[in-house]
Amino acid sequence: MTSVNEPSSPNFEAFLATLWVRRGLGVLVVALAVAAGWSGGVAAGFLVLAGAFLLLTLGLLWWSLQSLSGKSKLSLDEALSLARPSAEEEQKQSVLRALKDLEFERGVGKISAEDYQELSLHYRSEAKRLMALLDESHARSKSEVEALSASLLATPTANTASRTKADGKAASASPEEPS
Amino acid sequence: MWSPPQVGLPELGTSVIYGILLCAAYTFAVAVAAGRSKPRLLQAARTGAYATSAMVGFAVMLLAYAFLTHDFRIRYVLRYSDRSMSTPYLITALWGGQDGSLLWWTALLSGYITLTVRWLKGRYRDLQPYVIATLMVIVSFFTIVLIFSANPFATTIAGSPPDGEGLNPLLQSYWMIIHPPALYMGFVGCSVPFSFAIAALITGRLDNEWIIAVRKWMLFAFLFLSIGNWLGMMWAYEELGWGGYWAWDPVENAACLPWFTAAAYVHSTMIQERRNMLKVWNIFLICLTFFMTIFGTFLTRSGLITSVHSFAQSSIGNYFIVFMGLIVATCVGLIVWRLPLLRAKTEIEAVTSREAMFVINNWALLGAMSFIAIATLFPKISEYLWQENATVGPPFFNRWLAPIGLVIFALMGLAPLFGWRKTSPELLKKSFVWPLVALFTGGALHLAFGRALGFPALVENDVFYPGAVGVILQKVGSVSPLLTIALAAFNLAVVIQEFARGIAARQSAAEKRGEEESLSVALFRLITKNRRRYGGYIVHTGIVCMFIGFAGAAWNKDKETSLSVGQSFEIGAYTVTYKGARMCPSMHPDGGGCSLEEQSDVSKRRVIANLDLAKNGKYMGSVSPAQFIYTRQQQTTTEVSILRTFWDDFYSVVGRVDPSTKQATFQLHVKPLVSWIWAGVGVLIMGTLLSLWPQFSYGRVGVWSLVRTASGAAAGIVFSIWLAMSPSLAYAKTRPRLPESTAALVAPRALASEHLGISLALGLGLVVGVGQSLRRRRDFGE
Numbered sequence: 001m002t003s004v005n006e007p008s009s010p011n012f013e014a015f016l017a018t019l020w021v022r023r024g025l026g027v028l029v030v031a032l033a034v035a036a037g038w039s040g041g042v043a044a045g046f047l048v049l050a051g052a053f054l055l056l057t058l059g060l061l062w063w064s065l066q067s068l069s070g071k072s073k074l075s076l077d078e079a080l081s082l083a084r085p086s087a088e089e090e091q092k093q094s095v096l097r098a099l100k101d102l103e104f105e106r107g108v109g110k111i112s113a114e115d116y117q118e119l120s121l122h123y124r125s126e127a128k129r130l131m132a133l134l135d136e137s138h139a140r141s142k143s144e145v146e147a148l149s150a151s152l153l154a155t156p157t158a159n160t161a162s163r164t165k166a167d168g169k170a171a172s173a174s175p176e177e178p179s
Numbered sequence: 180m181w182s183p184p185q186v187g188l189p190e191l192g193t194s195v196i197y198g199i200l201l202c203a204a205y206t207f208a209v210a211v212a213a214g215r216s217k218p219r220l221l222q223a224a225r226t227g228a229y230a231t232s233a234m235v236g237f238a239v240m241l242l243a244y245a246f247l248t249h250d251f252r253i254r255y256v257l258r259y260s261d262r263s264m265s266t267p268y269l270i271t272a273l274w275g276g277q278d279g280s281l282l283w284w285t286a287l288l289s290g291y292i293t294l295t296v297r298w299l300k301g302r303y304r305d306l307q308p309y310v311i312a313t314l315m316v317i318v319s320f321f322t323i324v325l326i327f328s329a330n331p332f333a334t335t336i337a338g339s340p341p342d343g344e345g346l347n348p349l350l351q352s353y354w355m356i357i358h359p360p361a362l363y364m365g366f367v368g369c370s371v372p373f374s375f376a377i378a379a380l381i382t383g384r385l386d387n388e389w390i391i392a393v394r395k396w397m398l399f400a401f402l403f404l405s406i407g408n409w410l411g412m413m414w415a416y417e418e419l420g421w422g423g424y425w426a427w428d429p430v431e432n433a434a435c436l437p438w439f440t441a442a443a444y445v446h447s448t449m450i451q452e453r454r455n456m457l458k459v460w461n462i463f464l465i466c467l468t469f470f471m472t473i474f475g476t477f478l479t480r481s482g483l484i485t486s487v488h489s490f491a492q493s494s495i496g497n498y499f500i501v502f503m504g505l506i507v508a509t510c511v512g513l514i515v516w517r518l519p520l521l522r523a524k525t526e527i528e529a530v531t532s533r534e535a536m537f538v539i540n541n542w543a544l545l546g547a548m549s550f551i552a553i554a555t556l557f558p559k560i561s562e563y564l565w566q567e568n569a570t571v572g573p574p575f576f577n578r579w580l581a582p583i584g585l586v587i588f589a590l591m592g593l594a595p596l597f598g599w600r601k602t603s604p605e606l607l608k609k610s611f612v613w614p615l616v617a618l619f620t621g622g623a624l625h626l627a628f629g630r631a632l633g634f635p636a637l638v639e640n641d642v643f644y645p646g647a648v649g650v651i652l653q654k655v656g657s658v659s660p661l662l663t664i665a666l667a668a669f670n671l672a673v674v675i676q677e678f679a680r681g682i683a684a685r686q687s688a689a690e691k692r693g694e695e696e697s698l699s700v701a702l703f704r705l706i707t708k709n710r711r712r713y714g715g716y717i718v719h720t721g722i723v724c725m726f727i728g729f730a731g732a733a734w735n736k737d738k739e740t741s742l743s744v745g746q747s748f749e750i751g752a753y754t755v756t757y758k759g760a761r762m763c764p765s766m767h768p769d770g771g772g773c774s775l776e777e778q779s780d781v782s783k784r785r786v787i788a789n790l791d792l793a794k795n796g797k798y799m800g801s802v803s804p805a806q807f808i809y810t811r812q813q814q815t816t817t818e819v820s821i822l823r824t825f826w827d828d829f830y831s832v833v834g835r836v837d838p839s840t841k842q843a844t845f846q847l848h849v850k851p852l853v854s855w856i857w858a859g860v861g862v863l864i865m866g867t868l869l870s871l872w873p874q875f876s877y878g879r880v881g882v883w884s885l886v887r888t889a890s891g892a893a894a895g896i897v898f899s900i901w902l903a904m905s906p907s908l909a910y911a912k913t914r915p916r917l918p919e920s921t922a923a924l925v926a927p928r929a930l931a932s933e934h935l936g937i938s939l940a941l942g943l944g945l946v947v948g949v950g951q952s953l954r955r956r957r958d959f960g961e
Contacts, residue, residue: 042266043247050240053233060230061202067223068209090388098453104709107684108677110598112606119600 362407368400621668724859731852
């Protein structure tokens with residue numbers, strides 16, 4: 001069973017995965033390479049870069065093996081990325097793009113009024129059909145989410161915890177505000 | 180003083196290459212598992228792909244380090260460098276030979292893998308595992324070739340000699356520093372669309388969405404194929420010294436084959452997006468484009484056909500044959516398996532439709548590609564089938580490709596005039612009026628004034644073949660300048676008309692909303708809201724310029740002469756006066772007219788001739804063709820000198836120079852409209868960049884991101900312009916007339932290498948810009 005990282009419990013991996021840390025490490029490596037190149041010649045700079053690539057390889061392989069063995073937790077970002085758009089969703093996007101193109105063609109006078117009417121009707125009915133299909137497929141998930149939210153809100157501990165958290169946030173956001 | 184460690188670098192490098200193969204195999208296995216039943220493994224596959232790329236980066240850094248520390252234990256370093264080479268050329272030597280260039284190829288592929296995997300985060304969940312798996316198969320193939328046939332870390336048997344053999348002088352050129360990486364970027368870039376196609380076929384997700392992702396990657400590859408071929412043409416024009424930019428050499432042909440199929444694909448994909456047709460055709464084109472990149476590499480490396488690129492041949496052909504077989508078998512098998520899903524639900528309704536024009540255009544592009552491929556292989560085919568030695572030279576290609584090229588040129592202008600599905604006669608009439616007026620006016624003006632301006636509309640041509648075909652080709656060749664100019668006018672009119680219609684539509688819509696949109700605002704908004712369409716029209720404008728440049732070859736003037744000092748010679752409108760020659764480094768106490776750099780460079784002797792040029796009696800400047808004699812390699816290279824103008828190039832090559840009398844032989848060429856080709860490619864690049872540019876709004880992206888993206892793009896555009904301008908700085912310095920003794924002539928390579936840092940920085944800007952653009956698109960789901 002996989003678990004999703006809690007944003008409130010950061011670990012070393014999550015720290016390393018943050019954008020600013022990665023950027024900082026990148027800048028550090030380049031700075032080290034430039035410094036080595038400056039003091040010991042261009043070759044020394046390349047040696048530093050080679051070392052950085054080696055460390056990066058080892059680190060990435062370690063992470064990959066951790067994921068493979070199920071030891072590393074799935075980040076929220078990764079978990080969200082597992083959600084896949086359905087074929088209907090993709091077709092809907094395609095039809096909407098075709099409609100937009102059709103409008104443009106009409107604007108620049110590349111299509112006759114009759115053809116425009118016919119094609120526009122065809123694309124619109126196709127879009128409607130796909131949207132109906134999507135609504136239908138989402139209906140079950142929607143009701144599940146609603147039920148889950150309702151049960152969470154109904155739990156007294158969750159309610160209290162969330163209220164306390166919200167109060168804390170409000171207090172830290174405006175400490176001088178009179179209560 | 181810091182001294183570099185010299186322990187076990189060859190062994191470490193070889194181990195790293197084995198490591199790459201292991202890493203790629205691991206990632207492949209995990210990716211396939213993620214695709215089959217365990218989506219949770221996708222994260223492991225993604226990280227594995229990053230690790231594989233990082234390991235390739237490690238190998239490249241090690242090889243660069245070996246070059247920089249002159250580790251001549253390594254055979255590849257020994258063969259392609261020596262201690263006298265400067266740092267930029269030592270780094271260039273990474274791809275100067277077979278083994279290193281294959282590693283470089285793998286490194287570029289790793290760069291693409293990193294970009295693709297990053298871009299794929301949260302997208303195309305079904306396709307992702309198989310995209311990664313396919314890319315890993317390609318990495319594995321190149322790593323296997325590296326391990327078993329072209330290990331760049333292999334050591335010499337005789338131990339480490341004191342100095343290396345040095346890089347081929349022909350490759351010690353500014354253009355050669357940037358041409359191979361750019362061309363490889365194009366070649367390698369075709370791997371990404373191919374991976375998507377394979378993934379779509381395996382998963383059966385053959386809707387139109389994946390093809391939109393592929394289109395962007397294909398455009399990116401197309402951009403670099405264009406840049407790479409352009410730089411190759413520049414190199415051939417300025418370095419080989421035969422007076423032309425395209426010799427139909429097998430390797431040149433191999434480089435342009437995927438360009439044709441990529442161009443066909445970026446057009447036909449629109450039909451699938453719009454009409455849900457040509458699914459099989461599009462998959463076929465993607466597979467063919469990738470196949471052509473491997474086939475091109477096979478031609479370049481196997482030594483199958485004799486070529487000017489003989490510095491990169493070996494016996495790795497068998498590996499490529501097996502890989503090409505694997506590609507064909509996989510593609511054909513998967514297409515046949517998925518045929519029921521790929522069948523079109525609609526069909527072309529009328530010939531007077533845009534999709535029909537695109538299909539004809541596709542066939543013409545594919546026809547040109549097939550013609551070039553077969554003609555390139557013909558000597559081998561003839562040898563195999565009829566045991567006859569046959570040569571297919573430039574005249575054959577030029578004669579046959581003139582009509583094919585004109586058909587493609589005409590279709591390029593015709594397609595935008597039609598609407599989708601069918602075009603009514605009224606709309607056709609409305610669309611065709613102005614372009615046809617331009618066609619006939621352009622043709623008539625050319626016929627009337629061309630000869631007086633030195634560009635006659637009809638040129639004389641000899642019969643290449645006996646019989647009717649020969650006569651037809653001769654007639655087409657004779658009228659091809661007229662047809663090219665007329666069709667250029669037609670195409671340009673189409674582009675202008677398309678912009679005018681778009682602007683009018685915008686202004687009319689704004690008026691209906693009660694707003695007012697000025698011409699410039701309407702133009703800006705029209706382009707920014709329809710970048711793909713109008714970027715495409717700008718690409719067409721670039722191609723118009725290129726065709727005009729190609730037509731210039733019909734008016735070339737080529738002469739050979741021997742001149743004494745002070746003697747003059749006429750060629751076309753030019754009068755050439757030979758002012759003398761000098762040899763550098765000179766033993767003369769005052770330097771013998773040599774510049775400081777010419778005096779200090781002891782790696783070669785330079786024989787430089789000075790020619791003054793006047794056109795129609797007006798002084799234009801001077802050129803200094805030279806011969807460089809590389810002392811170490813005992814190799815002589817001709818250094819052409821070109822005076823570029825808007826209308827023509829004066830191209831000079833010096834042959835033998837008598838040391839006592841200074842009498843010299845020259846090859847002189849006047850080459851009309853060549854600059855139009857370079858400018859046309861620059862326009863094409865800008866149009867492609869515009870098509871690739873992401874669609875975003877200020878509010879959604881934020882100022883900082885906008886600045887980052889815009890600065891990257893600006894750097895890219897400046898890079899393109901700088902590339903277009905730099906040859907004139909380096910080779911055709913027009914300067915005031917100076918006394919002979921004080922003339923400090925331009926050293927082409929020195930000047931070019933001065934600008935290398937700037938170009939690399941700007942190139943980096945281009946890559947960063949594109950990277951940022953891709954990121955922006957991902958973030959905002961565009």
